Amino acid sequence: MVVYLPNSGAQEDPYIDNVIYSRDNAESYTIVESGRDNSTFYKYLIINDYSEAPVNWSEPDFNDTSWVFGGAPFGDRRDNNVDPNTDWDTSGNSPYNDDIILIRHKFQLDGIVTEAEINVAFANYCTPYINGEIIYEETGGNSHGSDYWNDDGTSSINPESFVSGQNVLAVYGRDYVWGSGAQNRQWLDLQVTAKVFEPTNESIIFGDTITVAVNNGNSGNLSAEEVIIRSYTNETNISSSSFSSIPASYEDLIFFTWTPKYIGNNSLHINLTCNCTDSNISNNDLILKVQTNIYRLKTEVDNEIVIVNQTRIFSKEIIIRNNGGLVDNVTLIPSSGEINSQLTFSPNNFIIYPGESINVTVNAIMPSSIEDGNHNISFEVKSQYDYIVSDYLLSSGRDSEVAWKWIQSDTYDEIYGNTNWTTLGFNDTNWSNAYAPFGDSAVDGIDYRTSWDADNYAYFRYVFNITDIGIYENGVMNINVASNNYGDHYINGIFVFGDMDEGDGHGAEYWNDEVQVYTNFLSQGENVISSVVGNPQNTQWFDQEIIVTFPQANLWNYNDKTYNVPIMIDTAAPVTKVNENGFYRNSTTIPLTWKEISNDGDLEGFYLYYQIKDGSSIGDWILYDYYESTYATNFSAQNGNIYRFRTIGVDVNGNKEIKGGYDTEIKIDMDLPNSDLWLSEGDIEYTNFDGVTLNWKSNNTFDIQGYLIEYKQDNEESWSNYGLFTGIGEYWFEPESDGTYYLRSRSIDYSGNKEVKETPDVTITFDRIKPHVKLNQIDILRNGDDLILSIQTKSENLSNLKIEYARLIENNEDILEWKRFDEDWIEDEFTIRSLVDGYTYYFRINPTDYAGNDYPRDEYEYIFNYTNNNEILLPTIPLKAVMTGKIKNVDVTVDENLNGIYDKVLQEYNGNDLSGMKANQYWIDYKLGKIIFGNGNEGYLPPNNASLRITYSGYDLLTTIDNKLPMSVEDLKYDVNEENNLTIEWNEPQDAVSYIVESRDNFSRPWEAIGSLNYTQNKMKYQINNLSSGYHYYRIISVDRMGYQNPDMENEMLEIFIEYDNVNSAGNGNSQSSPINNYIIITGVLVMAAIASAAYIFKNKSEEIPINVDNSTILVPVELLDENEMNSTEEKPAAFSVLQGSQFSRNVVFVCEGGCQSEFEIDDEESEIMCPHCGLIGDSPL
Secondary structure, eight states: OOOOOOOSSOOBOEEEEEEEEESSOSOOEEEEOOHHHHOOEEEEEEESSGGGSOTTTTSTTOOOTTSEEEESOEESSOBTTBOOSEEOOOBSSSSOBTOEEEEEEEEEEOSEEEEEEEEEEEESEEEEEETTEESOOSEEOTTOOOOTTOGGGOEEOOGGGOOSEEEEEEEEEEOOOOSSGGGOOOEEEEEEEEEEEOOBOSOEETTOOEEEEEEEEEOSSSOEEEEEEEEEOSSOEEEEEEEEEEOTTEEEEEEEEEOOOSSEEEEEEEEEEOSSOBSOOTTSEEEEEEEEEOOOEEEEOOOOOEEEOTTOEEEEEEEEEEOSSSOEEEEEEEOSSTTGGGOEEESOSEEEOTTOEEEEEEEEEOOTTSOSEEEEEEEEEEOSOOOEEEEEEEOOTTTSOOEEEEEEOSSSSOSOSSSGGGSTTOOOTTSEEEESOEESSOBTTBOOSEEOOSSSEEEEEEEEEESOGGGGTTOEEEEEEEEESEEEEEETTEEEEEOTTOTTOOOOOTTSEEEEEEGGGOOSEEEEEEEEEEOSSSOOEEEEEEEEEEEGGGGGTOOOEEEEEEEEEOOOOOOEEEOOOOSEESSSEEEEEEEEOOOOSOEEEEEEEEEEEETTEEOOOEEEEEESSOOEEEEEOOTTOEEEEEEEEEETTOOBOOOSSOSEEEEEOOOOOOEEEEETTOSOSEEOSSOEEEEEEESSOSOEEEEEEEEEETTOSSOEEEEEESSSEEEEEOOSSOEEEEEEEEEEETTOOBOOOOSOSEEEEEOOSOOOEEEOOOOSEEOSSOEEEEEEEESSOEEEEEEEEEEEETTOOOOOOOEEOOOOOBTTEEEEOOOOTTEEEEEEEEEEETTSOBOOSTTEEEEEEOOSOSEEEOSSEEOOHHHHTSSOOOEEEEETTSSSOOOEEOEEEOOSOGGGOOTTEEEEETTTTEEEOOOSSSSOOOOTTOEEEEEEOEESEEEEEOOOOOOOOOSOEEEEOTTOOEEEEOOOOTTEEEEEEEEESSTTSOOEEEEEEETTSTTSEEEEOSOOSEEEEEEEEEEETTOOEEOOOTTSOEEEEEEOOOOOOSSOTTOOOOSOOEEEEEOSSOOOOOOOSSEEEEEETTEEEEEEOSOSOOOOOOOOOOOOOOOOOOOOOOSEEEOTTGGGSSSOOEEETTTTOOEEOOSSOOSEEEOTTTOOEEEOOO
């Protein structure tokens, strides 16, 4: 590392500190377009005299917002076939009005301007500025008219006048008048062109020439002498810039071009040297690295011939891969020609990334005009990049030192009578070497390098070597010649162009001949360019250059290719035929044979088709089978049809024979008769009738002599004959047993053909038995949660299962009002909601099967045979008569003789002592659903196997809803005797069946159970013995039949305080004093106080109250009462009431008393409620 340490003395410090490059070429482009071409807009101000111009009007930061906005050109009339966009017209006499126009235009510029030029069309004077810097001043003159462009309006612009970003072009125009005042005119229009260096750090395409800018200068305080800035690669010197002196504190840019030589990374070294004392050399070297990429597409197309058959459809898939380093856009372009014009590509015009492969399908439909045979399709796969590069194949002597071989004649006579001298093998050893240009006086300011001053012929040869001719493939050469007076020009012995001894000749200029030809004149290796120029008089001149332009991709041997795919069109299909075999046939088996008529040799097989003609109806053609090497088959037919047959041949190329008709037809005459059978009752699947009426007739058959009616059950294999009938008719069919029956008719014609009918005409199920359904039992007592009923057993599938319910307040007996639920069964389960507390619910079902049999419970009939069992459990539970609204609910009749007559009528015994039953009586257990028979003396005894029929109204399930807690314990009484034993008594609360006694020592401890008892024990009395001194707390919890507990004892608890007082006796030892001299009992029921000489503490919950007394024996019950203000006002009838018993339930049911009388529930505990049925609003009764 070199460290620069400045000293206090004078020194030089030339440097290069930055290098950048631009991909754009160095060509100029327009950065401000003219109004003629683009109607460029300006801010403008028209004044009478320049003295009126605002100060600094041409500066970039001048505020021109008040100026007018208008487009160029500015003028007063059409000029040079151009109309002005903004009117500028002077008026009056000298001095004229509106003589002066000031215009300003802002434009953006990115990059560094290296060259710039302004062109102005104006009349008569103008002065332009760039960013406040004057370009030229008041150019113009008398009678100066506008021109695109005026010579005196064209000038170069100092590149340093431009800035990166916003620039301002300002122009001052002034009118000039000649002749009379009416003849003056105004015009102002302009354009600015520039070469702009736009830096980049992106990669370039291999073969691009970049412009390199190197920032350099001298940061020292002395000028640096003889400075050279050189750029080079490892193989080549690229540029060299020499400065005799760089002033102190100076900075500038130098520009040069460079074409990187390699694909990939390229390095350019820049070095600065000087003939000076440069103590800081750390800023004298730079390296520019540039990445180059190429574009290259690879297309994979196999060369297999594609067969196009009679469909004329061509389709082929190709693969395109991006093997270059650039993102490309691929376009597939069909070549010319009738076939290629049909090509389509999918996808097309698509983006492909480096390394990516994309499948493309090439499709076409061949025109019918294309004949069978071999053809090609072709298409080009084209990259989006289509760049070209240009290079000098031969430089002119004007621009470089170029040595030619040449020879001249002594007089104006040709040396050679042929053109051998133009060939590469010509021996020119006696010719001279000399540098172009050749001549005797300057042309266009260019002086000659070799003198040629004779009036004669001069011959010129230039030999050069091409190491890779492929680089110039598909290129062109621009041959430019400056010669005087005639000449012919050759490449490798081939005449290219010339005018030797033709016309009037011409003078020399750069260039008087410009010709473009293809590069196919060139060859690999050495090439020779030859010219002969003759001038019989005056001056002589010869110079030449050749610029070759070729596709840039040639540099890496790539070009977009055209691909050919061979195809063969074969649309000729084979010709085949089914052989004739007669028209009529009395067999359903038809032997068929076929053959090929054509003889193309490419037959692959036959498709055999048939068509059925049924009367006047002709069906579609149906493919029977495909055959390759087989020419015969047996065809199975059906009687009564005409069959048509044809073969369709197909060849190996997929061409299929087209045949509109048929080859042969055959009729099968074996018709079987047909008949129909149906039911008079209609199209029914189930019935509970004893029988059905059968009907039969022919079905479009006219030669039937009899009908055979047959039936069978679904579990039987064979059919049974029900009867043979000679004509159409009807008959009653009544099966002995239930089941599914198949019924059919089969007809027989006069030819003995018997109808074949595998499928029955009628399928019907006889079901004359009522459906039996049993539900799963539910709890007799339960809470108000949703109740789910489910099916335990059912005898068959059901079409419907209705559920009805009735309810009574528990322990009530009244006529039941049955209601039906609206809900449906879900997978053999039925959910019942909103059960009300305190009610007993009765549920009954009515199942219905698919035959329409139902089994309702309101008139339930149970028939069974007696088998020596006196207690019969009924399928459904009978209701008591009072609940049905009848005097009698259960009817029992007996068929003792099994003759089908139930003539024995029994009576129900209503007592509880069964020994009192009479010989014709039975007893009903309504709770268990049992019927109890006797022994013949005390109650009826049915004979064995006798049939009994019991008819009654019953139900299936019963439950009582109990959501209410038992009433709490109240009216407590207690007693503490001298032995310190506590006895507690209370009245029996409603619904309580047992009790839990709990105790605790103080308020901070939890309650503990110390005993339990039911209502039969001790008549609600509980005793606790031998209490210790101190406080004791007790409570009694009531428990109901559901196990619900109510701990809310009256006044919450008993609180007892026991105090011992030992007193020394001064009398005899037979004192009857109790060892407990005083005790305190505190309750929340009664307050009693006895004054004594002691003190006690009364404690209710957390409050302590001291009381002074003067006696030692104290009993203080305390009653705590809440104060309630009672208002005796008249009350309006309530809008709503609570359904009796539901206030203790988890689901409170309200009754709309003031409206529709409906029952309903609500979710929220609001003070105001609304009936969801009629909309009545009122206070909640809770």
